[in-house]
Structure formats: C-alpha cells, structure tokens
Amino acid sequence: MKRRVVVTGIGPATAIGIGKKDFSAGIFGLKTCLAEIPNSYEQNYTFKSRYFVPKPKFSLTDLGFHKSVEGMMEEVSRLSVLCTMLALQDAGFKISNGDKYMQVEGLQNCGTIMGIGMSSLQTAFDSYTAHIADSRVSASEPRSTLESTLNSEPNPSLNTNSNPNKPRFNRMVIPMLMTNSPAAWISILFGLKGFSYTLNASCASGSYALGEAYRTISDGRCDMSLTGGVEALAERNGAIMRGFDMLSTLTKAEDGRPQPFSHQRSGFLFNEGAGCVLVLEELERALSRGAEIYAEVVGYEAGSDNYNIVQMDPSGDNIASLFEKICRGIKVDYLNAHGTATPTNDDIESRVIQRIFGDKSTQPFINSTKGILGHSIGASGALEAAVTALSIKESRIHGNLTFEPMGNLNLPMETLKTPIEYALSASYGFGGHNALILFKRYLEDE
Template sequence: MRRVAITGMGIVSAFGCDKEKVRAAFHDGKSAVRLIEKFDTTDFKVRVAAEVRDFDPLDFMGKKEARQYDPYAQYAVACARMAIQDSGLKDDKIDHELTGVIHGSGIGGLSVFCRDHEKLITAGPDRVSPFYIPHSIANIGAGLIAIHENLQGPNFAVVSACASSNHAMGIAFHLIRSGVAPMMLSGGNEAAVIPLGLAGFQNMKAITDEFNDDPARASRPFDLKRSGFVMGEGGVMFVFEDMEHAVSRGARIYGEIIGFGQTCDAHHITAPAPGGEGAIKAMKMALDDAHISPDDVDYINAHGTSTPYNDKSETEAIKSVFGERAYKIPVSSTKSMVGHLLGASGAIELAATLLGLEEGWIPPTINYEFPDPECDLDYVPNQSRKADVEIFISNSFGFGGHNAVLAVRKI
C-alpha cells in the first residue's frame, strides 16, 4: 500500500490567510474571538464569534464568481489554490485526470440559502436566482475546486456535521493508499456565522452567551466554567500525495497520514453516547489502521468543544483508550483560539498541529483557568509547549453521532 504525505496547506481563518501569521497566533495562544461585526446582534443573546476578516475573494476569483459563490465556497477555492502553491507543485507535475477532491462542510451555502429565501418572500419566486441551487448545495465547494484547478479524479463532498473534514481527509488518505488516486486535495470549509446560523445554535443552547463582555475568554475547553462553544469560520485545504512522488520531487513534507477511524454512536442527534463509546471505537480503529499501539501516541488534538458534556465525554474516551498513560499524553483543543469551525474544524486543527510540530511545539488550550475534576488530563494550559512528537491523533465528533479520527506521523 502507498504511503500518504501532506505536502501543502492553504488556510483561511480568523487569524488571517498568511500561514506564518496563523502559526504565530497558535504558538502565542492568541484568541480570534471578537464581537461579531458582520451583522447587528442587538436581538441576539450571543454576540461573539471567530469571524474571518482578512480575506478578499478577488485575490482568487473574478468579480462575477465572488458575487455568486457562497463564502464557504470562496474559502474552499482560495484554500485549494494556496495549498497547491504551498506544495510547490507545478502544473505539469499534477496528473489532472486522476487527482481528485474530497471536501468537508457541515452546512454548505447558508448565506446563499438565506439570500434567496429573502428574495422569495419579498419579491416572489421569479426573483430567486437560477444559481441558488448549485451555489447553496454542500458539494459545490468540491466541484468548484475541481473546476478552478482542472482536477478530474474522485470528487465528492462529505457532510457529517463537525466531523466532515476529518471524514473527507480520511477518505482521501484511503484513496491514495489503495492506489485509486496519486494525489488528492482535501480538507474543509465553513461560513455559518450569519444570523440564521447564530440563532439556530443559540436557541439549542450549544454556544455560550456568558462572555459577550469578554469575548476572548469565551471558548474554554475542559475548563470548569465552560458553557458552550463559540462559532468560527474559514477552513483549510491540504495536498495529499503518494510519498514516493513527494520524495522524488523534493517536496517539503509536513507529515504522513497513517491511520483513519470512523464510527457512529447511533445514540442521539446531538449528545455523545454515554461513556464516549463511539469515540473510543474510532480512536482504536485509527490506531489499528495505522498499525500502532496507544503507547506510540505522543499528542492528542482533541475535539474539545468547550461544552460541558462533550469535554467530559471525550476525556472519558481518551482514558478508556490510553489507560493510565492518558495522564502522560498532552491533549489540547485549538477551538479555544479559533472557535468551532463546524465541518472545517478537523482541517484547521490538523493545520495547527502540523505548523507547531514543524517548529517543535504543540498548541495550547487557552482560557484554562479553573480545573474540572471530571476533566483531569494534561490539556497544555494557556501556553504552547516544546514537545518531541512523532505520532499524534486528531479527534472530530459531530451531531448525528459521527466520529472521525486521524492518526498522523511527523516526518
């Protein structure tokens, strides 16, 4: 079976789109959570999010495309272009007929949906855009990446809530490993920080409304005073390629995907299974797929949403898989800094970890102030940490009971 190298990444985030600025922000434990600026939140209980601010779609597409594309699709096209540039791949080194795209988004084109619904209500059905359907569906991100980059290989979207991008990357990994494709673009993007998205999460009491006066402290995974997650947006696309091809062209290799586990709780639409059974099985499956043992794992990038139940459940699941060694493995949640990117969360979290390991450190869990007796692992509190990490896993769990875990080796 082929080995799978990660050779490029493109980022759109609340920290910006410059990879080095993003790396520095994660290293320094900065918070990207601010008061929402894109719309009036006067009537909302929740007024904070980690919004993308430093992004101009015209850097990556024409005016007509930028006007038509939902922001999540703009981010997808931009991230893919930056990932290819970052990989150093020249066009003649890409097998366009076989290279594909697997893209994750939990929600898809929510802005386009809301815009055209408003037209329907206020101006009638004839005013709904003929492009409404194609630009609101969750697979159009994958399709547009392929169109812009002429990638004719396997192409589809994964929609599994907050596990979407981990699922997408795991599937892309398996496609290369099994020889179906020599190279894949994979990751995820999300842009749901709009009134309807905020209202939906607010009214299901998933996001915190306790830090409107101090937004930077709102996302606090594993902390005793956590009270819900903070919405984020943006995403990351990666270039995955056959290891032999990457080595032969002298590519910089961020890491190697070595395992993937995926399960379903089959329990509840939002709550994790008691004891984290689905998460436990997914982590074990990723380790088995990588042919490694729990003793080989040096770091865990947690799903760590900052919700009372998820963080407790994930802690229990980690203990179940790793036993007493769980207390010796650093575990951190980068959602503390960039919020919860929903379907793109796994992608930004993989990027944060790889950027840190390239310089020999792991990202922190910021806002960790009050230890929770039920969350008693080493959460890398408040400051990044120098660490010699060879293998790590990255967890993503989503509404609907979806669980997806990647195992990655530093090269």
C-alpha cells in the same frame, strides 16, 4: 500492499491568519479573534452567547480570478478556492493564469474530497425572501450557458442590490447552494479531472474528508488529493448563530472565551467562517518532486454513536473503540482533542481519554484548537489536522486557553517545544459521527 501517504501542503484561511505562515503564528502564539454580536442579530431574539469569531476577509479577484467567477460563488466555495490555492502554493506547485482558469503543473491523477457541515445560506435566504415578496428582477437576458457567464461581467441586479434591505432573487441560486460546489469549483478552476466530491459528517466533516482522501491514495485510486473542510455560516441577521444558541451549545462566558476542558466552560465559541485544504500525496510521488513533508498519515478510523442527533453517547464506547483500533501498539505523544467546551462533551471526551491512556502522567499532551479558533463546524477537523501536522513538523504544541482546568488531564497551559513521533486528531459531530486520524513524523531512512 498499502501505499504511504504524506502531507505536503497546508492552506488555512481563518480570522487569525490566512496562509500557513500567519495561521501558524496565530495558533502557536495563542492569538484569538473575537467580536461582539451586532445589534442586527437581536431584533427579535436575545442571545445568551455574546461573541463570535468573524469570517476571514479576502477577495479572489486579488488572486487572479475573474470577478464574474467570484460572483457565482457562495462564501463556502470562495473559501474552498482560496484554501486550495494556498495549499498548492505551500506544496510547491507552480500556478499561473490561463485563459479562463488557473494552470497548475503536476496535478495528474489528483482527486478532490471536501468536507462541509451546513454550508452558506445567505443567498438562499435572500432569494426566498425575494420570491415570497414577488420581487421583480430587472435583469438582462439570461445567458444560455455557464461558459458565457464565466466570460462576462457580473450583473449586480442578479446578485446584490444597492439597497441591502431589499433582497433580489439570484438566478444562480441553485449552483451557489449545491453542496458539491466547494469541490466542483476546485476542479473547475484548477483544471482537475480526477474524482471530485463533498461529504458531510457535521463537525467531523473535515476529518472524514481527510481520512477518505488518505484511503484513496493508500489504496491506489489516485496519487494525490486536495482535501479538507470549509464552512461559512455568516448571515447578516444572525439566524444560524441563533439556531446554535437556542440549542444551548454556545459559550455564555462574559468575555466570549470558551475554555475547553475547564470547570468554567459553558459551550463553544461560534465561528462564522473558516477553511483549510491539505495536499496529500503518495510518498514516492512527493519525493520525486522534492516536496517538503509535514507528516505522514498512518491511520484513520470512523464510526457512529447511534445515540442522539445532537448529543454524544454518554458511555463514549464508540469513540473508545476507535482509539483502541488506531492506537494498537503505538505510543501517542500528542492528541489534538475535539474539545468543544460544552459541559457534557468535554466530560465524555475526558473520560474516554483517561480510559484509553490512563491518568495524567501517562497521557499524551492534550490541547483544543477550538479554544483559539472557535468552532467552525465542517472546517474544524481539517484545521485541527493541519495544526497536528504542523506540530509534528515543528515539534511544538500550542497551549490551552483554559482557566481552572479539569483534573487528571495532561493539558499544557503554554505553547511548548517537544519532539512528537505520533499524534492524533479527533473529531466528533452532531448525529454521532466520530473520526480519528493518526499522523507520524516522517523519517527519510524508513
């Protein structure tokens, strides 16, 4: 018999808010945070897209972690640790400082599954530049073990330089670039001994991670999971953003607003860094410790377009088949759509919605969180799942920041109050990775 799985903690970190309270206020208040691209981005290239969403600003040392630990992380791992602490605190777990790491009570039989899309590359770029320039690193004698590094003061010559135009080769470049690092640091710093790994499904990575975590608990492999998605694409010269710009996937709007599901849409808004970790628990375990429950996870479906490395299948057949499987016999009240604001993707997604749910009068409420947050690639699915769970808990649906909306879509323009029984979060990624997660309002008497 499958076990029931519930969401008991939400830990988001975005430009509009860090932590559930500020994040929720920003989302339902339709707050945005856009910045113009700096001059340093256009030394050798002229961008068609003129705006991006900056990464959130924070310090792990302010949360009690030693600065030597933070110095060994790329931005994506720093985000994963921050979001984990926020999620655990939100879920009601007691966290205290240990001799080296955090001490957390009640995390027995807990797994970690994190999704990432591309991960951070700044250290790789700097180290490569230093390597081919044959830079000489004046560093102290290398320490023999990671343990000695954790207990030491960071050596600035190993990581950064007082002259930002003269990169140094970072001796920790390999562990910093390992794609398993976001999950590994969670288990190391919070004392978790359960299975721990990352997965990659491009823009659907956060949703895949959440779905797989749901399955592991439902199937009895663990009782709890820390799961979600993180992404950090910040690079001081804008090379990663340029890559997306050259694919013509980014918004060309004069004000930077992407406007998903609008006739004015021209591409997505680049988000250079964000993350979200959710605490999933087996229902009886959550009840036994008196946890607040946001929503119950009751379904997960994933599939592949097998069509193109950067384009959705125009037929939408695979996505439609996932909807048919997960919605069987269920009335969906709310759909947090993928909604990138790219002309082709929004058109395909809207046709699938109409194919599954009929016309506007019979469709669930539909919105796109990317219209507020921009597109954070591997983190987007987790952030949107968090919004979906919050919407169920609070009976609220955020409005769409969209003008001239596409026809025959049930798109609320303002945040509204409405009861939600079932809600879906949808993610579709480069390479044809598709995922749907079904949430349900938790009722004590069921």
